[in-house]
Amino acid sequence: MISVSEALDALFALAEPLGQEDVPLADCAGRVLAAPVSARLTQPPFDASSMDGYAIKSVEADLHAQFKLVGEAAAGHPFEGTLKAGQTVRIFTGAPVPEGADFVVIQEDVERRGSLVTIIAEQGKSNIRPAGQDFAAGDALTAPRRLTPHDIALAAAMNHASLPLARKPVVALIATGDELVAPGNRPAEGQIVASNTYGLKALIEEHGGEARLLPIARDTRESLETVFALAEGADLIVTVGGASVGDHDLVGEVAEGLGLERSFYKVAMRPGKPLMAGRMGDAVLLGLPGNPVSAMVCGHIFLLPMLRALQGLGKAAAPRLTARLAKPLGENGPREHYMRARVMGGEITAEKRQDSALLSVLSRANALLIRPPHDPAREAGEDVAFVPV
Numbered sequence: 001m002i003s004v005s006e007a008l009d010a011l012f013a014l015a016e017p018l019g020q021e022d023v024p025l026a027d028c029a030g031r032v033l034a035a036p037v038s039a040r041l042t043q044p045p046f047d048a049s050s051m052d053g054y055a056i057k058s059v060e061a062d063l064h065a066q067f068k069l070v071g072e073a074a075a076g077h078p079f080e081g082t083l084k085a086g087q088t089v090r091i092f093t094g095a096p097v098p099e100g101a102d103f104v105v106i107q108e109d110v111e112r113r114g115s116l117v118t119i120i121a122e123q124g125k126s127n128i129r130p131a132g133q134d135f136a137a138g139d140a141l142t143a144p145r146r147l148t149p150h151d152i153a154l155a156a157a158m159n160h161a162s163l164p165l166a167r168k169p170v171v172a173l174i175a176t177g178d179e180l181v182a183p184g185n186r187p188a189e190g191q192i193v194a195s196n197t198y199g200l201k202a203l204i205e206e207h208g209g210e211a212r213l214l215p216i217a218r219d220t221r222e223s224l225e226t227v228f229a230l231a232e233g234a235d236l237i238v239t240v241g242g243a244s245v246g247d248h249d250l251v252g253e254v255a256e257g258l259g260l261e262r263s264f265y266k267v268a269m270r271p272g273k274p275l276m277a278g279r280m281g282d283a284v285l286l287g288l289p290g291n292p293v294s295a296m297v298c299g300h301i302f303l304l305p306m307l308r309a310l311q312g313l314g315k316a317a318a319p320r321l322t323a324r325l326a327k328p329l330g331e332n333g334p335r336e337h338y339m340r341a342r343v344m345g346g347e348i349t350a351e352k353r354q355d356s357a358l359l360s361v362l363s364r365a366n367a368l369l370i371r372p373p374h375d376p377a378r379e380a381g382e383d384v385a386f387v388p389v
Contacts, residue, residue: 001268004301004336008317010263011277011302014284017312018167018235025161028152032166032208032311033143039158043134047097049073051106051127054117055089058103061123069115073098088117097128104128144312146208169209169310172231172283173197176217176224176242176251177290195359196240196288196295203299209236209307217242224254235310237283238303241290251287252276260285268373269336271356272298291356297338297368300389320370320385323348329378332371340365341386348386365389 002010020034049055056067067088073079075094083089083100091097091104104127111118134157141155144166155163180194181187194216201211212234217227219242231237242251255278256262262278269275271294276287286303288295301318309315326347339350340361350369351361367386378384 001266007267012315015306015309020164022162023165033145034166035164036140036143039135039139042132042137048129049091049104050129053104053106055091055101061103065119067117166311169235171204171209171236172212172234174214174239178219180216237285239287292359293356293362318387322383325382331377332375337371339369341367341369343367
């Protein structure tokens, strides 16, 4: 068996960025920007009023000063002409400041009678947003980065109709086993409902991948070969179950017959020991354990870092945080243990039941508490590492 860090290194050696594609801006949310993009204009492109009020010369911004109203400036409708001494222009938020003006008196600070405007309060700031206050032409939105709604708004303001994005990793999901039926069907005696691939599909799509849910592969060579053929074109093939050493666990054997170059098999972790990976043609194969919690835990610890690497976001393990133990823990065994846990108020509590088949426990958890191999007993109040889930 190899360690979790060794398994990740082996997986990263298989996971190179997939290249980029140009995507319309309206379809970029949640995707990964593959290359920097530069602003094509300056924002704002002119000195603009930040308030509704009256544009004047700053040297005339005195209490009780009076001005003749000579025009109006609104967003998209600038004042034509140059402001002279003793004149003012009615101006609205976002409108260009007229030539000759460098100060805006807010409307609450004036008294207006017809075309005569009088300042009735002491003045402070200019209420003008200078040209380029937000960004200047040539300023860059850096990459790689997963685009947030705020990034999309910025790219639009920079005048980009499309962006260079990392290609979405296509992930083919294969559940294996005679005991499985699809959700919504009545299991026969000895059967269970397939859940792993549905959870993994949601996890993949939440983190930028495109998941293809393939038919359940039965425990025969013919069925496995048929379903593997349906995975053609995928960047990553994820099998669930059938990677152990039982008489009916044929995934590794069939995959090798189809050209799998195995990278490793078995990782010193719990849950998730029977983990397999390698290259299979143009795709990477990741074989996950069949127990529901094991599959989902391995999804967080191995699959998500691979998705990030394939999208050009770097090759790094899942981010680890620390929290104080709310309750003591006994010593850990020889394998790295990812315990289902809850973090609240800076404290972390491991679930009492850690069986790898208990999805209800995983559903309640928001963290995987990490116990290193042979970790000694821990007291309440000690800091421990965890991965948010």
